[in-house]
Amino acid sequence: MKDFKHLSATSFDAAVALLANGKSEVIAGGTDLIYSMKGMHTPNLPDTVIDIKNIPDSAYVKEEGGYLKIGALTTLADIANNNTVRGKYTVLAEAAELVASTELRNVGTIGGNICQKPRCIYYRNEFNEFPCIRKGGATCYALTGVNKYHSIFGMMGSCLAVCPSDIAPALVALGAKIVTTKKTWEASDFFGLDQRRFNGEKINWLADDEIVKEIQILTAMYRSTYKKWSFRKAIDFPMVSAAVVIKDSKATVALGGVYNTPRLFIDISISNATAAGEACVKGAVNTFDSAYKIQIAKTMVKRAIEELA
């Protein structure tokens, strides 16, 4: 494990101030950062971690001012078990419930989940023995190597790694806002859906001195669901996931695990679930070993729509 200093912040402002001092990163549940530090996956690990778990009033779920508001430090377990979220924002509750394992959901936070690092068997190799393009290297090893778990929609900036967050597609499908210490982002911008490049080792476009404070979702009774497919059912990252939200007779679909960012499809007709599934894999490429994900992605969308219709 990399040696590091541990500092505790009691407010977001204090945490931002501490972030300004050298190579530092925020830690909340720590389930991804500590994993990376133990494995020394990247040369860009922080010398200092800023613990924000002690910031008061940063873990909550409430409907207020026309929005469902979720504090960044709210654990995934609390979101999955919240009756309001389960009833009205089902896609988010289901996504939270399918993250990792009970133990990890009890400590992992929603803010941390959307700030985790990319998922790639090369990127995550210990001691940085594959210094890939995301870590400042020259190449994406998956392009010519193992790419079974990777993107089916091409790549952003020559990287085939996927966005591994279960929460991200749910937020994108719900059109959520993400409030940080600097600004309020649309989820689609936060995850860079329209970007053509990646933001270093991040799966989002947060600045280095910016911290997620809150998630906001427009209050409504959404007809929604989250379908996750992975090799291991009990604990795994999504190989393919589909967050589906239906309004009137149209669906908004965000696929996870299939591209560098969530992949968004809007105004999908729900009159024919099979056709809806096909529509959501339009543009997918079957040149890599990940081609099987195309079949699974369209099946996940189809089944979600059949269930909601």
Added chain:
Amino acid sequence: MAKYKVLDNIEIHDQQAWPIVTGTADFTCDRKMGQYYAAEKTATIMKGRVTRIDVSKALALPGVKGFVTADDVPTWNKNIYFYGQPVCGIIADNWYVAIRATGLVDVTYEESKDAIFDPDEALKAWEQGREDKIAGTFGGTNVLQSSNTERGRGGINGLKSAKNQIDCEFGWTVSHAHNELEPHSALAWWIGDQLYFIVGTQYIHGIRASLTAALGLPLNKVHAMTRFNCGGFGGKAVEDEAPIVAAAMSRKLNGHPVLLKHTRRTNILTKKRQFSTRSKISIGYDDDGTFQAIDARFYSNMGVDTWFCNGDSEFGLRTTYRIPNASFASYVVSTNAPERKYWRCVQDPPAAMNYDSAIDKLAYKLNMDPYKLRMKNILRKDEIDQDNGLYRGGFEYLEMFKQVHDAVDYDRKWFSPDTPKTVEEVLGSAYRGDKRLYGISICGHYDSHGQAQGYNRGGIIKMNTDGTCQVASGSTRGSCGGNTIICNITAEALGMKPEDVILGTWGNTDYSLDPGIQAGSSHTTGAGSAYYNAAKEVLYKVFNVAITMDPFKSIHNIKWTDLESEDSIIYYAKDHTKKLTFAEVMAVAPPIAGASNGWASTTKGGQNEMGQWTGGAYRDKFNVIKKGDPVNTYGGAVACAEIAVDTETGEVEILHYYNLVDTGTSIFKHGVLKEIGTGSELVHAQSFFFGDVYDEQTGALISTNYTEAQFPTYMDIKTEHHDNVDYQSDDVGGPFGCHGIGEPCVTNYSTVLCGIFNATGVWVDPDKGGMTPDKVLKALGKA
């Protein structure tokens, strides 16, 4: 021992369960003796040579105490043969510092251009006689034959004379690491010229022998201890690297204790794994499906391993079916990849995947139920082994197949792959609306493990003055309760209550004889026979004291053989009112102990004057096996998988797995059922989950943690869908007639592959992995 009191008794519990369930079991890394900690730096090239190691930055890290290289560790090599080979070890006062320091070691390599990673490339070049690249572990070739068995007119000639022939070729089966929960580790220290070490292993006496050879020490200067082991049996069989390295490290630091503890990554990188096998199988047959000839060739990718443990790849095919003309050949293929070796059930599952598929392919060609094809060709229990001419002590495969067939209601559920049915259609209302395709398959075979070979095993038993006895065990803690097993055999042989037979010193070479490897496949039969004979010596001594005491001494001409014992009471056999307890005898007896070796069932034997068994069949059977005649005592398993295939996602679920394992006699019932249960779980794991992932350009194994290696959790495996059943086949191989079952219970994951075919009509190519959804979709033409 006609009627067992202890063996097969479900009331008998694991003697070592208490420390495990209370968390007080001690593992190697739990020891605290002011030791230093060590970690390894591994190679980042596939083949070549280390030209320079710069440890200056590592040594500058506070807490670092020293380092070792191939100059210090006798089993390390400056020549590199695989990515991940250890090249340097760092010793520090803290394990995390040691790990961090390995990242600061600069290694310079001279990289070789003739590395060979792809086993197909190695095979093709060998077949064409132009081996330009040599992995380097077999000398001047990459392929060597490890076994060959010819029968009748042989395979090729037999096929020529057969009326029909089917040719099948199969790609590489899955290779995967053990990934034991407790990574390999060893704590070593020197006192003068005496080496002491603690290691998690299945075979402490074997590891001690390895260290004496590696370090050039006499046996009496090496003191080895083992404690509890956590998982990975097969991988902890003869794994001597950690203690050798720890011993070298300690020696360099003037004998200070050093604990080498592998990280999850170095454990997966450097430790042994299941080898993968590809094969070519041709079957010659009559119109009715009767086998006439087989030519089978199995090629196993062993990585850099030089131990040809795939030699019996064909064992189940060769020994289960009646085949008059045959050739069975196994080959090892050397590549620049981590060494493969023992994995639970060593050679049988990879090849069984192939030959069971071949039999199902033939059945389909014949438009025949594969169960019926198997039943037509399986040997009867009273037929001799076609190659060594011996009868089998307890071979009842026709009966076992029938039991599985009846238990799963096979005839109602089997349909030709040409007429697929849904789960709902076959299983009814319990699966209402389930549109997945249903498949069923029964496979099974005699297994190359479990033969009773205890002639070179040893056991010691000591009587206590209170009438109880202690077993001094040279075995480690086995997941199936290996030490409890030898206590049970001792109790049965002595006629004592199980609670009066206590596990004494265990896992220490200074206080035990070599009981052989603690593996389910051989320990029960091998070590068990030694303890049976040791118990007989004890009984001989105790009874000879007893006949000098009242009430026995007044019986005219009484001999020790006139006594018998049951439930810790010694009786005059002809009058059970005359009795003494063991406690009463031992209160006045001199110290009594027994030490003995066991027997081999395959050598002619009999009974000596103390009642100890020396080998061969224990009693007559089938009117052909005579008492004392050599017999085979292998075990085996028959299993049925009922599966559901989701043709939209490629997912396969095992709805029911019936695992019937031939135990001969179940010595420790709880351990047996648990062992069979873990075998069923491993069938799931091998079928759908883990498989090594390599970057083939660099030869790097990149699935070096739980996430990437896709190890399943218990929640991924529906154990409630398993029926784990012991089949007691009345084996005559010794007084208690058991088979080792640790290996056979794992073998039949071919049932899943054949079940998918039964459901869908397509064959999935495992392609170095399991039958994962991506491969199922590919077979279905959807990916």
